[in-house]
Every structure is written in structure tokens, then in C-alpha cells.
Amino acid sequence: MSRAARREQLLDTALAMVRNHGADRLTLVTLAEAAGVSRPIVYDHFGTRPELLLALYRRLDEKLRRTAEQAALAAAPDRTELARVLSAAYFACATDMPEFDAISAALKGNPEVLAIQLAMLDSYRDWMATTLLPYSHLTAVALRLRCVAVLGAAETLGAELNRGAITADDAVEALTDLIASSIAARPPAGDAGR
Missing domain, CATH: 1.10.10.60 (Homeodomain-like)
Known part of the structure; x- marks a missing residue:
């Protein structure tokens, strides 16, 4: 082999x-x-065990990223449709990869690993903001902050989904609404120059 x-x-x-x-x-x-x-x-x-866990985390993160990128490319050029396909891709991965949370939790406490996890999250957030920018009135800075909030909400919804408290349809609908409404907002008055 x-x-x-x-x-x-x-x-x-x-x-x-x-x-x-x-x-x-x-x-x-x-x-x-x-x-x-x-x-x-x-x-x-x-x-080492952390290197193994990090390799698993990277593998799952890459799968999530590929799934989201493919969904975005296939989406109709519409803010709500893009929000829906991104949400559906996120939760399809959450249900297909329940071990993601366990691996992430096992990596907690290691500062080197945390830096790598944060870099991967930053990369995904930046990709998401770039993908959503043509559908938003927000500045790039304001949209990036919305994506930080959306990803936090997505993680919480994913945890609820994985423990059976909500359905996949509920999670997709909630995240779709959150993304679509967040990116449709006008930037705050003081944010116009950013």
C-alpha cells in the first residue's frame, strides 16, 4: 500500500x-x-495524538469547504437561494460528520492546535464573506463580521441538530433566514467608509 x-x-x-x-x-x-x-x-x-486529531479535523474541514463551494457554484444567482444552499451544505456535513464536534473538543487546550483551527475558521469565514458580497449592501468589513456571527449560530444549530433537538429542515430554515437577513441589511452609518 x-x-x-x-x-x-x-x-x-x-x-x-x-x-x-x-x-x-x-x-x-x-x-x-x-x-x-x-x-x-x-x-x-x-x-502524536494531537497531530492525528488535527489531521482528522483538517480532513473534515476540507470536506465541509468542498461541499459548500460546490453548493455555492450550483446555486441560482439569488441571495436567498445562495443562503439556502450554503445552509443545506453546512448541515449536510454536520449530520454526515458528527465526529467533528468530538474531534474539536479533544483538541481544545492545545494553543498550537487552536491557532491552526482559528486559521481554518478564518479562511472559511473569508470565503463565505467573499461569496456573499455580491448579494449584500454591506461593506466587506461589516459582512465579515456578519459571517462570524452566522458561523457561531451555525455551530450552535449544528449541535442542536446532532443531539436531536431540531430537524435538519429546521436548522436549514433558521440559518437561511439568518444569512439572508444579515447580508441584506444596510451598513451602519459609521461603517460607510470601511
């Missing part, structure tokens, strides 16, 4: 472990056992 294929196999196994048993039981040793490989192979690919 090639190095890249082995890495993908290990990540697939690790995601299944998190999905079935939670992130706390995922270690490099338990991954080696579950994947049927020697410990040095796993250590060679990831080095």
Missing part, C-alpha cells in the same frame, strides 16, 4: 473509531490495533 493510501486508511479507521466510541478512546496505539498495523506505522504518519 502506498504511503498516501495507508494514511487515508488510517484516517478512515480513526474517524470510524471516533464515530463509534468517541474521541477519548482514540490514541495512536488503539488506532494501530484497529487498523491492523504496527505502532511504528501510525507513529510515522502522525507522531
Whole structure:
């Protein structure tokens, strides 16, 4: 098996472990056992548990980003439709990737990892703001702040969805309304020059 294929196999196994048993039981040793490989192979690919968790986080983040980008490209050129497809893509990933929250929680407390997570979030937020800008009267700065708020709301709605408190349709409708109304707003009077 090639190095890249082995890495993908290990990540697939690790995601299944998190999905079935939670992130706390995922270690490099338990991954080696579950994947049927020697410990040095796993250590060679990831080095440490935080590196493994970060690789999983990146993989899931890339999937979310690809799904959202594809949805945005396929959307009709309409603010509400774009908001709907972005919302639907976000929650499709939330339901398809319930391990995302567990991995994120397991990474908390590591300042190096936090910086990487924040950089990925910033990149997604900036992409989202750029995608929504043609449909908004807001300045780029004001729209970026709205995207920060929208992503915070999306994360909370995703948690509600994953614990069964709301349906996917409820989550999509709420986030669609929030995005569409947020980007339709006029910038505050003091924001016109930004």
C-alpha cells in the first residue's frame, strides 16, 4: 500500500473509531490495533495524538469547504437561494460528520492546535464573506463580521441538530433566514467608509 493510501486508511479507521466510541478512546496505539498495523506505522504518519486529531479535523474541514463551494457554484444567482444552499451544505456535513464536534473538543487546550483551527475558521469565514458580497449592501468589513456571527449560530444549530433537538429542515430554515437577513441589511452609518 502506498504511503498516501495507508494514511487515508488510517484516517478512515480513526474517524470510524471516533464515530463509534468517541474521541477519548482514540490514541495512536488503539488506532494501530484497529487498523491492523504496527505502532511504528501510525507513529510515522502522525507522531502524536494531537497531530492525528488535527489531521482528522483538517480532513473534515476540507470536506465541509468542498461541499459548500460546490453548493455555492450550483446555486441560482439569488441571495436567498445562495443562503439556502450554503445552509443545506453546512448541515449536510454536520449530520454526515458528527465526529467533528468530538474531534474539536479533544483538541481544545492545545494553543498550537487552536491557532491552526482559528486559521481554518478564518479562511472559511473569508470565503463565505467573499461569496456573499455580491448579494449584500454591506461593506466587506461589516459582512465579515456578519459571517462570524452566522458561523457561531451555525455551530450552535449544528449541535442542536446532532443531539436531536431540531430537524435538519429546521436548522436549514433558521440559518437561511439568518444569512439572508444579515447580508441584506444596510451598513451602519459609521461603517460607510470601511
